[in-house]
Amino acid sequence: MTPKWSSTDLKMLTQYVPQQGIQSAALHLRHTLRETYEKAVAMGAYIPPNGTGPWPRRSNKVSTWPASDEHILRQEYQGSRSSLLIAEILERTPADVAAMSITLGLAEALADKKPKSASVHDLSRAVKHFNAEAATLQLPKLEAKMGEPTQRSGLWTKEMDAYLKDRYHKDLGKNIAAKLGVSYYQTTRRARELGISIPTASWSREETIFLLEHLQTEPLTWVAEQLGRTMAAVSLRPKQLGIFPGWTRRDDKILLKEIKLGREFVGKLINRPAYAVEKRERFLTNHTGEFSKAGIEQLFEAKGKKWIDGLIYLPVRPTEVGKERWTDDDLAFLRKNYPIHGSTWCAEKLKVTGKRVRHKAISLGLTLIKGPTPWSAEDDQWLFDNVLQLSREECAKHLNRSYGAVSVRASIIGAFKKRP
Numbered sequence: 158m159t160p161k162w163s164s165t166d167l168k169m170l171t172q173y174v175p176q177q178g179i180q181s182a183a184l185h186l187r188h189t190l191r192e193t194y195e196k197a198v199a200m201g202a203y204i205p206p207n208g209t210g211p212w213p214r215r216s217n218k219v220s221t222w223p224a225s226d227e228h229i230l231r232q233e234y235q236g237s238r239s240s241l242l243i244a245e246i247l248e249r250t251p252a253d254v255a256a257m258s259i260t261l262g263l264a265e266a267l268a269d270k271k272p273k274s275a276s277v278h279d280l281s282r283a284v285k286h287f288n289a290e291a292a293t294l295q296l297p298k299l300e301a302k303m304g305e306p307t308q309r310s311g312l313w314t315k316e317m318d319a320y321l322k323d324r325y326h327k328d329l330g331k332n333i334a335a336k337l338g339v340s341y342y343q344t345t346r347r348a349r350e351l352g353i354s355i356p357t358a359s360w361s362r363e364e365t366i367f368l369l370e371h372l373q374t375e376p377l378t379w380v381a382e383q384l385g386r387t388m389a390a391v392s393l394r395p396k397q398l399g400i401f402p403g404w405t406r407r408d409d410k411i412l413l414k415e416i417k418l419g420r421e422f423v424g425k426l427i428n429r430p431a432y433a434v435e436k437r438e439r440f441l442t443n444h445t446g447e448f449s450k451a452g453i454e455q456l457f458e459a460k461g462k463k464w465i466d467g468l469i470y471l472p473v474r475p476t477e478v479g480k481e482r483w484t485d486d487d488l489a490f491l492r493k494n495y496p497i498h499g500s501t502w503c504a505e506k507l508k509v510t511g512k513r514v515r516h517k518a519i520s521l522g523l524t525l526i527k528g529p530t531p532w533s534a535e536d537d538q539w540l541f542d543n544v545l546q547l548s549r550e551e552c553a554k555h556l557n558r559s560y561g562a563v564s565v566r567a568s569i570i571g572a573f574k575k576r577p
Contacts, residue, residue: 162188162196174202180245184312187338191246194229205232222257230254234263312339313347325353360394365448366456368394373467398448399440401433404470409441483517491518496526501559511553511560530558532566541572 162170166186173182174197183193197203212231214224226247233243237255244251258264317337324333325348334344348354364384368391371380381391395401408427415423416438420431427434443449447456450469457465487507495503495518504511518524536556544552544567553563567573 167196167200170197171200171202179203180312184314184338189248191229191248194246198232206235207232227257227261230257230261231263234258237264318347318351321347322351322353362447365394365398369453369456369468370460370462396436399436400469401437404437406470409437412437413441488517488521491521491523495523499525499559501553501557505554537566537570540567541570544572 166188169186170182170193173185174193179194179197180190182197183190186193188196194203198205198209209232210228212228214227226249229246230243233239233246240251240254240258244254247254255264320337321333321344324336330344331341334341337344345354367384368380371383372395377388377391381388384391408429411426412423412434415426416434420434420438423429424431424434439446439449441450444451446452453468454465457468490507491503491514494506495514500511500514500518504514507514540552540556540563543555544563547555549560549563552567553560556563558566
């Protein structure tokens with residue numbers, strides 16, 4: 158909600174604007190630059206360089222620029238250098254302002270004006286006129302202008318910089334931004350300019366080896382906690398080394414065989430972006446690199462590790478890391494029984510979750526032969542009586558149905574609305 162202008166604000170506005178300008182007044186009064194500008198023009202505290210109009214409106218009715226924005230642009234436009242100030246007032250980009258100034262004919266009109274040659278008589282008359290006008294002005298004293306700190310880097314003052322340095326490592330960035338009346342992006346950018354932001358820590362050799370040793374045997378949350386890094390950093394590091402989830406031996410063979418035709422061509426063959434192909438190529442061909450394929454093999458051979466092949470070919474889904482792999486017997490069982498009995502029955506026999514069975518069935522292209530079994534009155538009554546007492550998995554097991562089917566049916570018959 159936009160704060161209202163109090164009588165004190167209006168009084169301070171008439172004092173600040175003539176002495177320190179619109180931007181300084183907006184900062185001290187805690188109003189937006191546009192609100193301060195429009196209020197100052199309405200009260201006569203600020204006179205725009207091109208007057209106050211009235212200005213003709215363009216005939217284009219589908220324009221996204223409202224009449225008020227065009228009005229301010231015509232008032233303030235003084236060439237390309239004024240586009241930045243106008244953009245801040247209108248909260249638009251300088252490029253947008255420059256384009257509209259051309260559309261309105263302001264830029265062309267200024268470009269067409271050519272300087273006229275002046276005689277000595279004209280110059281002397283201009284000097285007399287200037288001295289006469291200057292004598293009538295009531296200029297503020299120099300001490301009044303020096304009372305407030307000078308501004309630099311937009312709206313940043315010495316006090317704001319001091320507050321940022323004191324609170325940057327103690328408080329959240331969004332809280333600091335709200336306190337200073339700027340955006341979060343402006344806060345972080347100013348912190349980098351002042352040299353107080355936290356630099357990104359580079360990976361040491363020991364940290365990288367620790368990550369590779371525990372990547373497939375421990376959860377990523379545990380690895381991140383042990384290294385004191387974020388989950389994003391731990392997840393990104395293998396990709397930086399060229400170890401991408403989902404790469405197969407077939408993909409590597411195609412890459413090494415067709416790389417002469419270009420990375421983009423290889424990427425289309427294996428459905429990957431060119432930058433991923435480039436990193437994988439360096440990983441496979443850089444035999445001298447410490448963390449190339451050959452370097453990692455030597456590293457783990459020295460440590461007695463035998464699962465280097467599993468590290469290079471990480472599973473497609475990170476959720477599968479640490480789980481037992483599907484054996485040939487399991488896959489044969491799924492191909493034979495899933496189309497007939499479904500995921501719940503197969504999951505119970507294989508001692509895995511139904512979700513894992515469904516995901517594997519989709520990857521194998523398996524579908525149910527028979528349609529869904531219609532719900533009987535006895536099944537509905539049993540589900541209505543027990544869905545709030547038993548877990549959803551127990552209900553699905555008893556009714557020989559999927560977790561999702563039980564949840565949907567319970568919602569249809571209104572079992573969740575029943576009070577326990």
